[in-house]
Amino acid sequence: MKNQLLKITALSAITSSVLMASGYKIPETSMNSVALSGANIAHVKEADAAYDNPANMVFMGDNNHMEVNLMYIGTSGTKYKGSYAGEGSYDISAEEQTFIIPSLHYVSPSIGDIGARFGLSMVVPGGLTREWKEQPAQATAEEFTLQIVEVNPTVALNITDEISAAIGFRVVHSSGVVKSSSAASRDMEGNSIDYGYNIALSYKPTNNIDIGVTYRSNIDLTIEGNAKLSIGDARVYNGGTSLTVPLPAALNLAAAYTFATKTTVEVVYEKTYWSTYEAIDFNYVSSIPSILVPSFDNPVPRNWKDSQSLRLGITQELENLTLMAGFVMDETPTPEKTLGYESPGSDSISMSFGTRYKINNTIDVGIGALYSMKEDRTVKNANIDGEFSNSNALLISAALGYKF
Amino acid sequence: MIKHVIKSSITFALLSSLTIFSGCSEVDNDGENVVGDNFVSAEVIDDVNASVMLMAVKASIDANAVNAFGYKAVKIIYDTVNQDGESVEASGLLVIPTATPEYQAYLASMGKMFSISMISENHSTIFTEAEAPTSVEVTNGMPDYPTAVLMTGYAGFASVIPDYIGYGVSKDTAHPYMLKKASARASLDMIRASVRYMTDNNVMFNAQLYISGYSQGGHTAMALAQEIEENNKGEFNLMGVASMAAPHDLEALGDIEIDASHTMVYPGFLGYLADSYAYYNEDLNLSDIVVTEDAAMYHGLFGGDYINAQIHGALGLTENYGFGTYTADALFKTTFIDDYQNSSNAGAVLREKFVENSTYDWAPQTKINLIHCIDDEIIPYTMSQKAYDTFTENESPDVTLSLIPSAMIPEASATDPFVHSRCGNTAYGAAVTWFNAIRNGDI
Numbered sequence: 012m013k014n015q016l017l018k019i020t021a022l023s024a025i026t027s028s029v030l031m032a033s034g035y036k037i038p039e040t041s042m043n044s045v046a047l048s049g050a051n052i053a054h055v056k057e058a059d060a061a062y063d064n065p066a067n068m069v070f071m072g073d074n075n076h077m078e079v080n081l082m083y084i085g086t087s088g089t090k091y092k093g094s095y096a097g098e099g100s101y102d103i104s105a106e107e108q109t110f111i112i113p114s115l116h117y118v119s120p121s122i123g124d125i126g127a128r129f130g131l132s133m134v135v136p137g138g139l140t141r142e143w144k145e146q147p148a149q150a151t152a153e154e155f156t157l158q159i160v161e162v163n164p165t166v167a168l169n170i171t172d173e174i175s176a177a178i179g180f181r182v183v184h185s186s187g188v189v190k191s192s193s194a195a196s197r198d199m200e201g202n203s204i205d206y207g208y209n210i211a212l213s214y215k216p217t218n219n220i221d222i223g224v225t226y227r228s229n230i231d232l233t234i235e236g237n238a239k240l241s242i243g244d245a246r247v248y249n250g251g252t253s254l255t256v257p258l259p260a261a262l263n264l265a266a267a268y269t270f271a272t273k274t275t276v277e278v279v280y281e282k283t284y285w286s287t288y289e290a291i292d293f294n295y296v297s298s299i300p301s302i303l304v305p306s307f308d309n310p311v312p313r314n315w316k317d318s319q320s321l322r323l324g325i326t327q328e329l330e331n332l333t334l335m336a337g338f339v340m341d342e343t344p345t346p347e348k349t350l351g352y353e354s355p356g357s358d359s360i361s362m363s364f365g366t367r368y369k370i371n372n373t374i375d376v377g378i379g380a381l382y383s384m385k386e387d388r389t390v391k392n393a394n395i396d397g398e399f400s401n402s403n404a405l406l407i408s409a410a411l412g413y414k415f
Numbered sequence: 416m417i418k419h420v421i422k423s424s425i426t427f428a429l430l431s432s433l434t435i436f437s438g439c440s441e442v443d444n445d446g447e448n449v450v451g452d453n454f455v456s457a458e459v460i461d462d463v464n465a466s467v468m469l470m471a472v473k474a475s476i477d478a479n480a481v482n483a484f485g486y487k488a489v490k491i492i493y494d495t496v497n498q499d500g501e502s503v504e505a506s507g508l509l510v511i512p513t514a515t516p517e518y519q520a521y522l523a524s525m526g527k528m529f530s531i532s533m534i535s536e537n538h539s540t541i542f543t544e545a546e547a548p549t550s551v552e553v554t555n556g557m558p559d560y561p562t563a564v565l566m567t568g569y570a571g572f573a574s575v576i577p578d579y580i581g582y583g584v585s586k587d588t589a590h591p592y593m594l595k596k597a598s599a600r601a602s603l604d605m606i607r608a609s610v611r612y613m614t615d616n617n618v619m620f621n622a623q624l625y626i627s628g629y630s631q632g633g634h635t636a637m638a639l640a641q642e643i644e645e646n647n648k649g650e651f652n653l654m655g656v657a658s659m660a661a662p663h664d665l666e667a668l669g670d671i672e673i674d675a676s677h678t679m680v681y682p683g684f685l686g687y688l689a690d691s692y693a694y695y696n697e698d699l700n701l702s703d704i705v706v707t708e709d710a711a712m713y714h715g716l717f718g719g720d721y722i723n724a725q726i727h728g729a730l731g732l733t734e735n736y737g738f739g740t741y742t743a744d745a746l747f748k749t750t751f752i753d754d755y756q757n758s759s760n761a762g763a764v765l766r767e768k769f770v771e772n773s774t775y776d777w778a779p780q781t782k783i784n785l786i787h788c789i790d791d792e793i794i795p796y797t798m799s800q801k802a803y804d805t806f807t808e809n810e811s812p813d814v815t816l817s818l819i820p821s822a823m824i825p826e827a828s829a830t831d832p833f834v835h836s837r838c839g840n841t842a843y844g845a846a847v848t849w850f851n852a853i854r855n856g857d858i
Contacts, residue, residue, distance in 0.1 A: 201445070237443045242622035243652035247614060250448035297448035301617040302530055 035139035035157055035354065036259065036283060038320070039381065040114050040132070041080050042410030046365020046379030048337025050277045050324025052265035053213070053223035057412060058116040061130030064223045064265075065165035065177035066213035068118045068128035075415045076118040082408040084110045089355055093390075093397010095147035101397070105352075106142040130165040130179070137258050141353050148352035150193035155353035159185045159232070159258060163209065173215050181207040183258060185232040194243065197307050199252055199293070201236020207258075221267040221277075229260040229287055238295065240303055247303070251296030260284040273329075279322035285315040285344035311349075318344040333367040335379065348392050355399040357388035365408075373414050381406040451611025453494040453604050455504060460552050461488040461559070465515045468568040471558050476569050476844075484571045485513030486558045490549045490583075493608030497580055497588065498597035498695045506583030507605040508548035510563040510574040511618055530621035531613075532654070532854055533573045534566050534847075535606050537628030537635040539839070540592075540684060542726060544719040547582035562843060566627075570847050573613070573620065577605040579635075586719050592691035593631060593665065595772045599638040603647065625850045626656045629839055630794060633661025637774035637802070644780060655782040655853045657846035658774075660835060662794050663802040665769035671795070673755045673762075675744045680833070681793050682737050682746050683723040686730060689747070690717045692768055699768070703761045704751045706730075706744075738832075775802035778809035782858075784849050786817040788824060788838035817845055 038049040041059035052064045058078035060067040088104040095101060112135045119129040140156040143149050165179030186202035207230035214222040238252035261284070267277035292310035299308055324337040338361070345356035365379025385402035463471075468483035489509045497503045514522075514529045522529050544550055552559045563574040580601050581590025591597035606624065613620040624643075628636030640656040662668045665688075671677060672685055679685060686705070690713060693701035701710045707730060716726045727737025734740045743752060754762025775798075783806060787799035796818060803816040821834060824841045831837055852858045 235445055237445055239443070241649075244649055245622035245624070245652045246450055246650050247610065247620075247622055248448050249444055249450050251445040295448075296446055298615050298617070299448075300614045300620055300622075302528075302619050302621055 036137045036261070037135060038261075038281070039082075039406060039408070040134040040136060041078065041116060042082075042365060042377045042379045042408040043335065043367070045082065045381045045406050045408040046335035046337060046363055046377070047277070047324030047326065048322050048339040048361055048363045048381060049281070049320070050265070050279045050322035050337050050339070052225060052263050052277070052279050053221040054267035054269070054275050054277050054324075054326065055223075058118050059132070061116045061118050061165055062114075062132035062134055062163055064211050064213060064225050065130045065167050065179055065209075066175045066211035066223065066225075067221075068130050068165070068167040068177065069126060069169045069175040070213070070215065071118055071128070072414070073120050075120055076116075076412070077415075078116045078410055078412045080114040080116075080408055080410045082112045082114070082406060084108075084112060085405045087401050087403045089141075089399055090401045091148065091352070091355070091397055091399050093395065095396075096394050097396070099147065101145075101147060103143065103145040103148055104401075105148070106144060108140055108142070126169055128167045130167065130177075132161070132163045132165075134161050134163070135159060136161045136183075139354060143352055146193065149191070151191050151351060152353035153192045154188055154190040156188040157185065157232075157256065158187070159183060165209070165211075167211075175213045177211040179209040179211075181209060181227070181230060183207065183230050183232065185234060185258075187232075187234045187236075187254065187256075189254075195303055195306055196241045197238060199236065199238040199254070201234040201252065201254065203232055203234045205230045205232055219269040221265075221269075223263070223265040225263045225265075227261045229284060230258040232256050232258055238293070240299055240307060242300070242302070247300045248295070248297070253294045254291065256291065257285075257287040259287055273327065275324075275326040275328075277322075277324040277326070279320075279324070281320040281322065283318050283320070283344065286317045288313050288315040288344070290314075311351075313349050314346055315344040315349075316346060318342040331369040333377075335363075335365045335367070337361075337363040337381070341383075347390050350388075350390050350392060350395065352395075355388065355390075355402065357385045357399065357402065359383050359385040359402075363406075367410070367412075375412040377410040377412070379408050448611070448614070451607045451609075451614065454608040454611040455492040455494060457492070457509075457612050458490045459487065460490050460508075460549070461486070461554050461556065463487075463556060463558050463568075465513070467556065468558060468564075471564055472569045475561065476565055480569065482518065483568050485515070486563070486568045487511045487513055488552045488558070488560070488563070489612065490552075491605065491608050491612060492584055493604050495580065495601045495604035496597070498591040498594045503580055503585050503588055505578065505580050505585045505601055505605070506549050507575065507577035507609075508552055508560060508563070509609045509612060510552075510560065510567040510576070511613065512567045512571045512573060514571075528619070530619040531571070531573050532621055532623035532625065533575055533606070533609070534625045534627055534850065535602055535636070535639065536562055536566060536574050536576045537598075537602055537626070537632030537639070538562070538576060538579075539628075539630035539632050540687065541582065542683065542687075542717070542719070542721060542723050544582055544586055547578040547719075548576040549578055549583050565843055565847055570851055572625065572847075572850065573609070573618070575606055575609045577602050582719060589694045589714070590691065590717065590719075591695055592687045592717075593634055593662070593772060594691060594695055595638040595641075595774065598635040599642040602635055602639045603642055606651070622652050623654050623854065624651045625654050625853070627659070627843070627846050627850075628657075628661065629659040629842060630661060630835065633658040634663065634774055637661060637663060640779060640781060640783075641774065641777050645777075653781045655784065655850055656779065657784045657786055657849060658799070658802070659786040659842040659846060660788065660791055660794050660838060661774070661785075661798060661802075663773060663775035663798045665773050666766055667801070668794070668798065669755060669766065669769055673743055673747055673752055675742060675749060675752050677743050678739060679741055679743055679746065680739050681723075681835075682730070682732050682741060683726050684793065685743075685746055686713075686726065687717050690714055692765060696764070696768055698764050699761060704748065704765070705746060706748055775805045776809075777806075779806060779811045779814070782813045782815075782853060783811065784815045784817055784846065786819065786842045786845050788819045788821065788834050788842065790821045790834045791838060793833060793835035815849075819845070
């Protein structure tokens with residue numbers, strides 16, 4: 012039964028993708044994380060610690076912790092009103108999207124005399140999908156999908172009674188689809204497996220103070236696959252292609268304070284190193300027709316900038332019930348000069364809440380929701396002169412926790 | 416306990432990884448470009464600059480021309496499939512226009528870019544290897560292939576001209592004369608290989624395809640158009656098809672020509688048909704069809720080594736070099752003529768094959784122009800008329816019948832007595848003018 016559940020959730024994950032937060036990174040990878048707007052680093056103490064801050068695993072109860080999450084994401088259809096390449100007066104909308112994204116987290120009991128803890132997470136740490144069925148957006152971003160699934164085993168050790176550290180190995184499977192249609196069209200799909208690492212440090216100077224630092228390395232997603240290029244009906248290329256996009260490094264600095272009322276307030280500062288995303292550059296195994304080189308082969312500058320997020324989470328523990336709420340301000344990494352239809356980012360604020368109920372000593376359930384509102388953004392660059400609006404998203408996450 | 420935890424954790428990790436990564440979708444092809452992968456090799460035969468081309472255009476097409484395109488002639492060798500399903504290496508001539516910097520600057524000032532459309536040109540019947548396009552074009556700094564001068568040097572299209580199976584590098588293979596499947600495939604594969612050459616050599620090909628052909632080539636042009644529309648639609652932007660003086664209804668042509676009372680204007684064509692159909696159809700024997708008893712000798716006459724008059728002579732058709740003098744029973748056995756007229760025995764089989772290989776009964780969706788000289792004495796214009804009528808009945812959306820009166824073609828001479836031959840330049844001029852109008856968006 013357990014195996015079957017794993018298969019279902021894993022397969023579901025690879026068919027899901029999403030555009031959330033700033034850029035295409037998804038920081039909310041568990042129900043707690045959704046309910047706290049990602050302010051779930053310093054004080055995390057459920058199985059999702061395996062991903063959000065594995066150094067905290069050593070402070071958890073000495074048994075197996077497992078959690079299964081299922082997250083619904085619905086995104087509104089981004090609207091664009093303006094001109095393109097100096098021509099036209101467009102009023103178009105991207106397709107609305109809905110996704111179901113699962114995640115799994117596991118934390119082992121203490122291992123050996125050193126009290127090490129082993130953790131394992133399977134999450135969707137990023138993703139992007141944007142579908143435009145109308146011109147002029149269709150010409151460059153009929154579909155732009157990036158699906159990312161990560162398996163992240165970690166090991167945590169106590170350094171002192173107050174300090175713990177963890178290290179993890181990241182295995183990331185990514186797959187991408189890029190479609191664009193106009194006089195010439197491109198239909199590209201590919202995938203890759205890439206690797207990275209993560210480290211974490213936790214410090215508990217007192218019973219009511221938690222400090223956490225986590226770092227996830229940059230992983231270049233080296234997607235390789237097939238591209239079909241056509242001019243009108245004429246297929247002119249059907250061969251190998253590759254594309255590298257970064258899953259950027261991220262640093263989280265978090266601090267939490269728990270009051271005597273069992274109210275915990277956590278603040279997280281996150282810096283995401285998007286500046287590694289300098290250009291999008293398709294490489295083809297064979298030459299492509301010269302007439303298509305400007306559209307489909309020349310590198311397209313992106314020059315994203317590092318972004319910052321500030322997260323606030325409040326947790327109230329009651330007897331068998333935990334209440335959570337959160338707030339986050341996300342900064343977009345997308346500069347005006349290179350903003351395109353495939354990723355029309357803007358600064359956003361999000362609010363969240365959630366609850367967790369302890370059924371008995373081994374099982375608990377929870378549900379959380381987050382609503383993200385992106386600012387409308389007026390853009391004027393070489394191609395786009397107009398306003399993007401209506402880029403909102405709703406996340407609802409449910410969790411089943413099991414201790415044994 | 417510890418062992419159990421580690422074991423269960425590893426199982427969990429392996430299972431998770433397996434289920435995730437087994438979902439990786441397979442991609443069609445992550446290697447070399449497979450479009451045009453039948454391309455084998457290319458050799459540049461000649462590269463003629465625009466000023467030389469302008470002289471050639473003025474001398475042969477338009478005395479008042481002020482511009483011409485450079486003319487880069489390339490011999491393309493490619494893989495194709497013959498009538499019998501066997502793979503065969505074939506060849507053809509690709510002629511690419513090159514624009515002068517001044518012309519490119521002029522286009523840029525108009526906000527346009529120099530890009531190249533392609534004409535798949537299918538030549539008329541030839542008997543010798545020397546007439547094959549890649550034989551005609553030689554390295555001499557001058558353009559040698561007349562239709563390429565018109566299409567490329569004058570009009571700026573890339574000309575893609577297959578030698579046909581049986582000529583060029585496939586000379587040792589019997590030519591599948593007037594056989595739709597192999598004819599269309601050889602031309603189709605020549606286009607594919609030419610596209611690949613242009614892609615690999617940074618030629619600004621815009622993927623627009625036009626098809627032309629005269630006489631046998633008109634038949635091949637229509638067969639090619641049908642093959643593209645019915646089986647390879649997603650591979651080409653087919654813009655227009657000009658089929659000129661083509662025998663679209665082979666059965667009806669047989670009714671006229673395989674008649675003991677009919678004087679054969681050009682016996683070589685009919686002899687070639689008999690040889691090809693007997694060679695590629697197991698249920699037809701050459702000895703049942705033609706008068707000549709020596710089938711091997713007969714077949715050898717169509718191997719690319721003899722001109723038409725030599726072939727006629729070898730068949731005993733010596734008077735007037737065999738042209739316009741002998742009735743059909745000088746070439747065909749009377750028993751076969753009776754069989755054909757009565758649809759019996761070998762005659763019935765040949766009729767069936769002719770029907771299979773006719774090109775008039777389908778419903779083209781591309782713009783079609785059927786161009787034919789009214790007084791054509793070898794391929795009667797009724798062939799084009801029938802194609803036009805049938806296409807119209809079949810609700811083809813854009814079919815034109817362009818009949819050319821004899822007053823518009825050069826007068827007969829001792830060396831060029833036939834309307835069918837003299838009509839060629841006028842017909843090609845009409846075809847390229849029509850292609851140009853489509854390219855410009857005028858029609």
